[in-house]
Amino acid sequence: MKIFSDMTALMTGMWITWKHIFRRPVTIQYPEQRRQPYPRYRARIVLTRDPEGGERCVACQLCSAACPVDCISMQPAEGDGGRRYAEWFRINFARCIFCGLCAEACPTLAIQMTPDYEICTRDIMNLIYEKEDLLIDGCGKSADYNFYRHAGIAVTQPRGNGAEELPPVDVRGLMP
Amino acid sequence: MSYDPIDITLIGAKIALVFFVILTLAAYLVFAERKVLAWIQDRKGPNRVGPFGLLQPLADLIKLLTKEDFRPIGADKWLFYLAPAMAAIPAIMIFAVIPFGAPLTVFGHSVELQISDLNVGLLLFLALSSIAVYGVALGGWASNSKYALLGSIRGLAQLISYELSMGLSLVPVVMLARSFRLSDIVAAQSGCWFIVYQPLAFIIFLISIAAECKRIPFDLPEAEGELVAGFHTEYSGMRFGLFFVGEYINIIVLGGLAATFFLGGWHGPWLPPVIWFSGKVLAFAFLFIWMRGTLPRLRYDQLMHFGWKILTPLALVNILVTGWWLVLRG
Numbered sequence: 001m002k003i004f005s006d007m008t009a010l011m012t013g014m015w016i017t018w019k020h021i022f023r024r025p026v027t028i029q030y031p032e033q034r035r036q037p038y039p040r041y042r043a044r045i046v047l048t049r050d051p052e053g054g055e056r057c058v059a060c061q062l063c064s065a066a067c068p069v070d071c072i073s074m075q076p077a078e079g080d081g082g083r084r085y086a087e088w089f090r091i092n093f094a095r096c097i098f099c100g101l102c103a104e105a106c107p108t109l110a111i112q113m114t115p116d117y118e119i120c121t122r123d124i125m126n127l128i129y130e131k132e133d134l135l136i137d138g139c140g141k142s143a144d145y146n147f148y149r150h151a152g153i154a155v156t157q158p159r160g161n162g163a164e165e166l167p168p169v170d171v172r173g174l175m176p
Numbered sequence: 177m178s179y180d181p182i183d184i185t186l187i188g189a190k191i192a193l194v195f196f197v198i199l200t201l202a203a204y205l206v207f208a209e210r211k212v213l214a215w216i217q218d219r220k221g222p223n224r225v226g227p228f229g230l231l232q233p234l235a236d237l238i239k240l241l242t243k244e245d246f247r248p249i250g251a252d253k254w255l256f257y258l259a260p261a262m263a264a265i266p267a268i269m270i271f272a273v274i275p276f277g278a279p280l281t282v283f284g285h286s287v288e289l290q291i292s293d294l295n296v297g298l299l300l301f302l303a304l305s306s307i308a309v310y311g312v313a314l315g316g317w318a319s320n321s322k323y324a325l326l327g328s329i330r331g332l333a334q335l336i337s338y339e340l341s342m343g344l345s346l347v348p349v350v351m352l353a354r355s356f357r358l359s360d361i362v363a364a365q366s367g368c369w370f371i372v373y374q375p376l377a378f379i380i381f382l383i384s385i386a387a388e389c390k391r392i393p394f395d396l397p398e399a400e401g402e403l404v405a406g407f408h409t410e411y412s413g414m415r416f417g418l419f420f421v422g423e424y425i426n427i428i429v430l431g432g433l434a435a436t437f438f439l440g441g442w443h444g445p446w447l448p449p450v451i452w453f454s455g456k457v458l459a460f461a462f463l464f465i466w467m468r469g470t471l472p473r474l475r476y477d478q479l480m481h482f483g484w485k486i487l488t489p490l491a492l493v494n495i496l497v498t499g500w501w502l503v504l505r506g
Contacts, residue, residue: 010471017216017470027220 037115048140056110059086063102071095089131108147112140202424203233216469243413255318263311264422266304273297277450297358316407327406331397337483342384344491348498362441369440385430392468431460
């Protein structure tokens with residue numbers, strides 16, 4: 001009889017919800033109880049420094065190009081010795097979707113995601129972070145990486161002295 | 177009835193008490209519904225306003241009172257303003273005929289815990305519950321909005337499918353009690369509750385009142401998944417609040433009626449009658465909340481099919497069987 005199977009189905013459903021009434025809620029009471037985010041949680045973006053304390057960002061615009069919501073903008077500049085840096089660097093967290101594509105795109109590991117998600121504010125202008133808000137005094141997730149030590153550009157050391165770098169080839173010489 | 181000033185004062189006090197209790201209970205029923213639904217869904221529910229969130233109804237009231245009272249362009253002004261009252265007032269009025277406790281003696285006067293012991297109380301209930309649907313129909317019609325109109329059409333379609341079976345399911349009760357007077361119906365159940373004699377009528381009545389209070393298996397006029405909020409889509413502020421409170425008053429009143437007709441009203445062992453009555457009402461309220469947490473919504477052709485082709489014939493057969501039984505018993 002269909003009616004009996006239907007009644008059983010109804011009663012099964014009612015029984016399941018009855019059991020759930022007495023189950024412990026899964027709610028985390030946010031301001032009092034805070035959940036520890038995972039280390040790779042993608043939230044507020046920072047600009048890291050290399051181990052020597054210099055800015056890692058070379059203002060290559062790759063993060064800005066990768067950003068699907070166009071929330072990153074910057075002005076590249078070149079300092080003494082050919083060291084590139086961002087004259088200003090701005091992230092609009094009101095637009096940021098925390099996708100992490102900028103951190104993936106960054107060739108110098110400068111731009112990184114942190115687990116700090118508590119950046120909400122009543123004034124939307126507070127969500128526009130300038131370079132001095134973004135720059136931190138640390139290396140972030142890759143503590144011993146310095147782009148210019150590997151880059152083959154004579155900024156931190158003469159050419160050919162970088163890590164895993166061969167001496168430059170004299171292209172005018174005829175020797176193989 | 178005598179016109180003794182003490183009698184009149186007592187009646188006034190009863191009315192004030194019933195108003196106060198019902199409105200408070202309705203407000204807390206909203207809170208209870210949110211809590212129980214939250215528990216069913218493994219959440220905590222409102223717990224921020226006051227201890228355990230107990231002041232939440234008050235906060236809701238303040239919010240509703242301070243909201244903008246909005247009327248859409250093209251809405252029929254008077255009907256639009258009238259509809260919430262049409263939905264809420266009949267629901268409160270039905271409570272006038274429900275006996276909610278054994279008669280008391282105050283200052284040497286016997287006080288029945290019932291506002292008006294009408295000899296056609298049951299018919300009054302059926303009549304008023306049909307009037308309440310006008311609130312839904314007019315509210316949806318006057319809003320000048322397609323969602324609200326669809327909601328009110330569904331409300332009417334729903335009315336004609338459950339009202340008949342609801343009335344028919346009460347006929348055996350009247351046959352057993354031999355009276356339309358609700359106090360007589362309660363008195364007839366002092367020995368054995370009618371649910372024992374009439375389980376089928378009780379189930380039909382339960383299903384019908386779920387449809388009457390527009391609760392979830394039959395919440396077609398609201399259907400927030402499809403019609404935004406159905407007939408009260410365009411209402412805001414306290415007018416919406418009136419619809420909302422009316423719905424919860426309806427739950428209390430219909431729970432009280434179900435208790436009166438089938439669960440012996442205020443009859444029960446050991447505890448005082450008023451406690452028994454409110455316990456039964458709250459049990460029905462809990463049942464409705466629990467059903468809301470569990471069941472999906474019917475389509476409205478399914479509801480009409482269910483009402484006309486299943487409930488109504490069943491109720492008729494039930495009347496027939498009850499009649500035979502009464503005749504055979506003599």
